[in-house]
Amino acid sequence: MSQPKTWFAHPHVRVDPEVLGGSPYIDGSRVPVRRLWAWHQGGVTVETLLRRYPQLGPAKVLDGLAFAYDNQEQIEADLARERELLKPGMGGQGPSEQQRLFADEPGATPGSSRRRR
16 A cells, blocks of 8 residues: 655655655654654653653654644554554564564564553
8 A cells, every 4th residue: 555645844754665664754763653643642642752762852753743743644544554464364474574664663563662651
C-alpha cells in the first residue's frame, strides 16, 4: 500500500523509503511519528513522551506531533499498515522484517514500547 502525499514539511521529520519502510520518523532516530501520534491521541502527554524519548528533546517531539496533525491521513494510513503487518497469520513477512519496519528503537519488538510511563 503506498503512502499518501506529505503536505507540509517539518524540520525534524524525515520520510525515506529505505528507513522504516517509508514511515515518517524523527530525524536522527528510528522513532516513527505514528508512535508519538498514537500515544498522544490515546491521552499520553508531551511530558510523558519526553520522558520516554529523552534523546529527542522537546523540539523534535513537538515537531513530530505537528507533522502528524498536518498529515493526519498519512499517519493514519501508516498506523493501518502497521496493524495489518502485525496481524496473526499475515504471511509474507516474519518477525525480523516487522521489527525492521516498525521497531522504534534498536532491539525493540513490535508492541514492546506501547506501555505508558
